[in-house]
Amino acid sequence: MTKSRIKTWLLMLPGAGTLLSLVLLPLSLLLLFSLVTGNQISLSGALSFKNYLNIFKQGLFGPLMWKSIRMGLLVTASSILIGYPVAYGLAKVVKPRWRNFLVVMIIIPFFTSQLLLIYSLMVMLQSQGPVMTFLALFGLDPTRSILYSNTAVYLILLYQFLPYMVLSLFSSLVKIDDNVVFAARSMGASRRRVFIDIILPLTAPALLSGIILVFIPVAGSFVESNLAGGTKGMMIGSLIDSNFSVSLNMGRGCALCVLFLLIMSVLTFILQRAIRYLERRRL
């Protein structure tokens, strides 16, 4: 083995060790338990696909999964639409002396507690809260708030995950040489062309990271929809969660998880391909 190979392995060692022992090992446990029926922490029972059959028989997985994916896509799309201008502004428009401050400010609210922020958003949206009191000035009924609806869940999720998109995009935008954009503009490229031909390809990897960091957690979320979604709020995360923490049906819970993982992996694969296509257009 060459010295360089050894160095590569040494560099990879902590990360690979973490991957093996803290990601892949739990994952294999998950796969194994998804084949065990009922709530056994031991593996005494026979292995079978009964859990999966039960899930399909119940028929809740499909609709809830679809709902979660829709919510994930909606939040991700919104965060991209908001994230690009904000990150671009931070990277290129704001004076450098304020840049650090403003970047850190993006996550400052989360220095308190995510749960507290969710509650605070709910206070804002609830009837007789600030938003409804304001809207009441325009003649809306202040006791019929938008809280306890999917709109409220969407707003809360967007709030929580927008910073990841902004930070992701920012870290990449800030590395783009001002002169590249400047040159393109002076040669007569429109703003749109600059964005599509220069900025988008150059930031594609960061965009992908951002999408993964927003889309996946949103699709798997359940706390927000349980708290603020009202009676129509249930998402796939709640179903998984309830099998683990309400009926203690480990097997079913693990099987649901495996299905969730499979679908999410396929979706991330597709996303990766799409982004790779954007990237290839790099000049």
Add this chain to the structure above:
Amino acid sequence: MRKRAPWLKLMMVLTYLFLFAPIIVVMVMSFNTSQYGTLPFVFTTGWYQRLLSGVGLGKATWLSIWFSFLVTLAGSLVGILTSLGLRRLPETWARRFISWLNLAVIIPWLVLGIALLMIFNFVGLGRSYTGMFLGNFVCVLPYVVMLVYPALMALDKNVEYAARTLGASPRRTLVTIVLPSLLPAILTSSLMAFMVCFNNFVIQYYLAPFGIRTLPMEIYNLVRVGYKPDINALATIMILVSVSLVLLVNKLGYGSKKGLF
């Protein structure tokens, strides 16, 4: 490039307003008598008195801050090492490695927490600081790698070669060329890592030692029984302290020249 961009600025102002609105509400509510956040507003400082005379919130805050800081530090270090290692591998392998690592984000943390607890029990670690550390660490690592590795790949290798041919040692090249250009990615990913760990209730709930509570656990428990606005008071203090510190750092350290990023 620094032209007037009114709609961009408007967008930024609105976004910051959106991000800070709940915090402002928290601050206002910390002075409001109603504990359910309803208007009309009646001024009180009672919640601050309650907080200061109070229960274990201070201790939990302190624990969470230190703990998240350590996890972030470890996550950033290992994340940078891993990214450097990944760059030396063929790109397809590296991408495959990252997708596997991303599973730590895709697996719902509830399930990851339970699975890790089972493993830790099996190896005799059980609920412990070490276990809680490892659990949070694995959640944080993908965030770092996902930002640092693309930044590393976008780096112009020619600059490095130039430095090397001019006689710089590998270490010197790393310290003077590679790391500084990675700085934006490293810092933003550290911020994210901190944010993830500081708020990672589920993993901490399953892996924290018996009788030990971090801030998210404390708040989660309080919220279930009906939280009193003394949590708002705590959040207000934390926000004010951290904002003024960031402001201070900005003024003192990097006021004149180019920023950190």
Add this chain to the structure above:
Amino acid sequence: MKKLLAFFLVLVLVFPILGCQSDSGSAETTGAEPEQTEAAGETTVVEPEQTEATGEKRTLTVANWQGYGSDAEYAVKPFEEKYNCKVVHQYFDSEEALLNMLRTGGLGEIDVVLPNMAYVATGKRENLFSPLDKSKLENFEDLKENIRELPDVKDEEGNLLGVAWTWGSTALGYNPDAVSEPINSWAALWDPANKGKVAYFDDHLTAIMIAALYSGQDPENPDLNVIKEVLLQLKDNTRLFWSSYDSFAKPYTAGEITMGSVWSGAATQLNAEGVKIEYVYPAEGAVVWTDYWCIPVNAPNEDLAYAWINWMTSVEFQSEYASDLAAQPPIPANTKVYEVLSPEVRAALYIDDIDKIPKKVAFQKELPPEVNQAWLDLWNEVKATD
């Protein structure tokens, strides 16, 4: 590079300042390892020997819900002083989490724990709880007769596994200003006149039991097809499913909802805080639950655990807890307490008039795992239906 260094230095500086309100320098671990009691098993003395002030303090680990009486200052302090020990609380957020905590490493760490009756029975099947020695229970004879020795809390040999501590009900709460005449039936929740103003407890057991009471079925063995129909009708009327005190109290106070199924303790607390709510036992019946102190097997401080149970069931503690109305107190199990409580407190706890307590109650008790799963599946189905 300097900048990087400076940044980290600043970070290191930032954190101590942020945390300055805490009293201690670093995250301190809880006390010392609990020392083993020398007397093992059956011959343990009732009154634990008080260790010398110089010696290491023992730590009693109590598992309970946060804010559920046992972690109040008036609960912990006198006990710590009397037995010269430290009381540490380990909180759980659901009964299932409690069992999971014991299964996954809690045995041998936790001294005393407070499960609901149904979960005493589940724990029993997995041998999680030690049989109790009744002679060491000072207040057993004073505990409410019809709950202290239910089959769910006894093992096959007839040994007691849990000591009744508190009980309470889930019944109907409503805002008297929002309705034209007093309500005394679950039908109000199904009444289209109240559409969009109803909150319903998001717990599959309670949800199905109430639906069974409403539709006139046996709450322990209802026809699930009928229940599903009934719950789907209810869902049309319902604004939200609540899962914790806060998630009921907030929308109720804000006027988003005006009625719903609710815990007696929640109504007590809301009234104590000046929010008007009427709490009634509907004619169809209500759901009743009971909580028991149990000692998990291999508890490190069994003697202290007995002392704790005796303290928790004492008239002195229970009356103080029951009178602390803003703490959402349930109803004490020690019947002697009822004589001590003032009429106002008894009224606030909804035990002033024994006739008001319905004859028909559905006890929340253990269901076989398959039934439990079927109920949960049904409830999830109802929630997922658009």
